[in-house]
Amino acid sequence: xxxxxxxxxxxxxxxxxxxxxxxxxxxxxxxxxxxxxxxxxxxxxxxxxxxxxxxxxxxxxxxxxxxxxxxxxxxxxxxxxxxxxxxxxxxxxxxxxxxxxxxxxxxxxxxxxxxxxxxxxxxxxxxxxxxxxxxxxxxxxxxxxxxxxxxxxxxxxxxxxxxxxxxxxxxxxxxxxxxxxxxxxxxxxxxxxxxxxxxxxxxxxxxxxxxxxxxxxxxxxxxxxxxxxxxxxxxxxxxxxxxxxxxxxxxxxxxxxxxxxxxxxxxxxxx
Amino acid sequence: xxxxxxxxxxxxxxxxxxxxxxxxxxxxxxxxxxxxxxxxxxxxxxxxxxxxxxxxxxxxxxxxxxxxxxxxxxxxxxxxxxxxxxxxxxxxxxxxxxxxxxxxxxxxxxxxxxxxxxxxxxxxxxxxxxxxxxxxxxxxxxxxxxxxxxxxxxxxxxxxxxxxxxxxxxxxxxxxxxxxxxxxxxxxxxxxxxxxxxxxxxxxxxxxxxxxxxxxxxxxxxxxxxxxxxxxxxxxxxxxxxxxxxxxxxxxxxxxx
Numbered sequence: 001x002x003x004x005x006x007x008x009x010x011x012x013x014x015x016x017x018x019x020x021x022x023x024x025x026x027x028x029x030x031x032x033x034x035x036x037x038x039x040x041x042x043x044x045x046x047x048x049x050x051x052x053x054x055x056x057x058x059x060x061x062x063x064x065x066x067x068x069x070x071x072x073x074x075x076x077x078x079x080x081x082x083x084x085x086x087x088x089x090x091x092x093x094x095x096x097x098x099x100x101x102x103x104x105x106x107x108x109x110x111x112x113x114x115x116x117x118x119x120x121x122x123x124x125x126x127x128x129x130x131x132x133x134x135x136x137x138x139x140x141x142x143x144x145x146x147x148x149x150x151x152x153x154x155x156x157x158x159x160x161x162x163x164x165x166x167x168x169x170x171x172x173x174x175x176x177x178x179x180x181x182x183x184x185x186x187x188x189x190x191x192x193x194x195x196x197x198x199x200x201x202x203x204x205x206x207x208x209x210x211x212x213x214x215x216x217x218x219x220x221x222x223x224x225x226x227x228x229x230x231x232x233x234x235x236x237x238x239x240x241x242x243x244x245x246x247x248x249x250x251x252x253x254x255x256x257x258x259x260x261x262x263x264x265x266x267x268x269x270x271x
Numbered sequence: 272x273x274x275x276x277x278x279x280x281x282x283x284x285x286x287x288x289x290x291x292x293x294x295x296x297x298x299x300x301x302x303x304x305x306x307x308x309x310x311x312x313x314x315x316x317x318x319x320x321x322x323x324x325x326x327x328x329x330x331x332x333x334x335x336x337x338x339x340x341x342x343x344x345x346x347x348x349x350x351x352x353x354x355x356x357x358x359x360x361x362x363x364x365x366x367x368x369x370x371x372x373x374x375x376x377x378x379x380x381x382x383x384x385x386x387x388x389x390x391x392x393x394x395x396x397x398x399x400x401x402x403x404x405x406x407x408x409x410x411x412x413x414x415x416x417x418x419x420x421x422x423x424x425x426x427x428x429x430x431x432x433x434x435x436x437x438x439x440x441x442x443x444x445x446x447x448x449x450x451x452x453x454x455x456x457x458x459x460x461x462x463x464x465x466x467x468x469x470x471x472x473x474x475x476x477x478x479x480x481x482x483x484x485x486x487x488x489x490x491x492x493x494x495x496x497x498x499x500x501x502x503x504x505x506x507x508x509x510x511x512x513x514x515x516x517x518x519x520x521x522x523x524x525x526x527x528x
Contacts, residue, residue: 027324027354028299028340053354054299054324054340054401075384077398079300079338080525084398091396100385102405104358111355123362124408127434127446131404133390148447177342178326178351235325235342242337 001170001202004222008271011193011221012039015159016048023051023110023155023189024058025162025182028079029240031175032058032232033163035195035225035271040161041065042267051155053106053181057232057248060084061266063096064258070097072136072155074106081242081249086258100130105137105152107181112154114187125150160189163229164213165237167194168202171219172212177235179213186218195225197237225271275506277459278523279514280478281415282306283506284457285370288413291316293367296357297323298401301339302522303415304370306514309335313513322357322366335518337525358402361410364450369406370413375428378472378492379442380435380453380465382407382414383428390430403433408448417526419458421491436470459527461486462503466495476501 006014016022022040026032037058040048049070050059059076062068064086076087090096101109105122112120121140125131126148136153162185165176173194175182186192194214199222205212228234231241231248251261285307289295293316297304301324308321309332321329324340327348336343345351360366373382374397382403388394406412412433416423435453436443443449455475456463462475473495477486479502487494506514514523 027326028338030325030338030340030342073399075299075399075401077300080302080522087398088396092393094392100399102400103354103402104362104405107355107358122405124405124448126408126448127437127443128404128408128432129385129390129430130400130432177345179353180326181353181355183353184355233338233342235345239336239342240338 001216003169004171004219005169005199006221006223008035008039008195008223008225011223012036012043015191015193015220016040016045017158018046020158021049021051021155023157023160023185024055025160025180025185026229026232027054027180029056029232029245031163031180031229031234032056033161033195033228034058034230034232035228036161036163036193037062038266038271041067051106051157053103056084057245060086060252063087063090064252065262068096070099072099072101072106072109074101074103078245078249081245085252089255099136100134102130107184108152109136109155110181110184110188112152113156114184117154119151119153121149122152123149157185157189158191160185160192162186162192163195163234165196165234166198166200167196167222168200168205169222170202171216171222172205173214173219174211175213183214186214191220192218193221193223194219195223195228197226197228197234199224275511276524278303278527279506279511280503281417281457281459282310282514282523283510284462284503285413285415286310288368288455289316289319291318294320294322294360294365296366296369297321297339298369298371299324299340301370301372302525305335305339305344306518306523307370309517310510310513314510322352324354326354327351332517335522337522358405361406366410368411368413369402370415371403371407371433373414373416373433375423375425376414376416376456377425377428377435379437379439379470380414380456380472381428381431381437382433382435383430384432385430387429400432407433410451411454412451413454414456416456416458419460420489424490424492426492436465439470440468460489463494471495473497474500476503478503479505
């Protein structure tokens with residue numbers, strides 16, 4: 001096992017490249033890898049294809065900052081705090097390509113990639129405009145039963161970004177709450193960066209291997225980043241920072257407001 | 272009779288769609304479905320299984336969180352379960368109900384959460400339908416609408432994100448999605464279901480204080496009005512007490528501000 005501890009700057013500079021397919025961990029504003037996302041913005045990455053099921057502030061911020069050319073998603077929203085206005089504005093202006101999905105078709109895309117397959121079948125989807133407009137969902141017939149199914153094309157991320165609770169310096173990762181699709185995303189990707197609340201000893205991993213969510217073979221960089229999900233939540237460590245999310249929801253109502261937020265809370269700071 | 276809010280009435284209406292023993296999934300940004308699942312489990316459906324987007328089974332939160340995928344919705348759960356495993360259950364036909372929202376819903380229960388105007392050049396790009404395009408095709412759904420008006424309840428949605436009964440009648444069977452479909456639509460004014468033959472939306476009950484004229488005026492298509500229209504049963508004092516106990520911050524009211 002190789003040691004993989006590095007700084008946030010180093011991890012992003014090494015493993016995130018312009019044009020990459022980037023899967024992002026967490027759901028809604030829960031365990032989103034916000035420190036990584038802010039660093040991607042600070043490093044001015046471009047033309048990213050971002051992938052996730054139900055995403056919020058992190059997708060909206062990357063889109064608003066001009067890092068994104070394509071979005072594979074089932075929902076982009078700030079939940080009860082309002083609309084993801086950067087997503088809305090750029091989509092309406094035709095400045096980002098939308099690859100709209102149902103939750104399970106995004107997940108199935110990643111499952112296919114994690115299994116090394118070009119696609120997987122899914123039941124349902126027919127009759128929805130999402131199926132009709134998609135380039136990545138096609139009707140197939142089961143060769144055994146004749147059932148009509150939707151084939152979901154694999155999405156293989158170049159890099160996955162996740163925030164977790166604990167890891168050792170080799171990248172044995174513990175998610176001490178719901179894994180959402182983070183494990184799948186790490187399996188599916190060529191490279192995975194994990195930020196963690198705590199670095200723990202390798203002996204602790206070895207004494208309780210049943211607690212390892214993702215073993216080191218799927219992890220390329222480990223960053224010690226306490227509060228790395230802020231202002232998103234990190235289950236059992238901290239809840240989401242509602243005031244900060246409200247401030248973001250307010251700021252993105254205008255492009256100018258967003259620029260000011262970006263300047264003050266992202267570009268002029270370090271995580 | 273106890274005073275209650277529209278949100279509280281709607282939460283109870285959704286809860287009553289859950290039968291004892293049902294397996295029910297609550298999605299993201301779903302404050303009323305969250306309340307409905309907790310209400311059902313506490314009162315009339317103690318043996319229902321409650322799945323949610325915090326990715327757990329049967330949590331017992333002391334207080335409900337703002338985000339319906341928030342950590343408080345994991346408290347005292349029996350297990351974590353990744354959502355894709357819950358979707359696997361749905362695909363096997365072993366999930367009974369999900370509650371889904373919509374920006375538009377039409378007379379056959381199709382829902383739109385994608386775009387107002389042409390899809391490729393939308394006037395308004397909406398957030399996306401989350402699980403809709405998959406789950407609406409394979410299982411029973413109940414749609415909740417906090418603002419019943421004729422921009423939301425329309426003759427035909429601009430884009431079908433979630434499949435209702437498509438063009439009505441046997442259109443689902445023809446499209447290859449024979450199972451499930453929208454069972455009820457619960458709004459701030461009334462409860463509706465679908466006439467079995469045409470699969471067109473039909474009034475079931477009016478909420479207390481709401482007139483038939485009010486509902487007709489707020490609906491952008493001709494709603495089927497049966498000969499008998501009941502009044503929606505209001506929440507019981509016990510249900511109200513329970514909601515206020517677990518939700519002191521008023522998460523259930525978020526969609527009504």
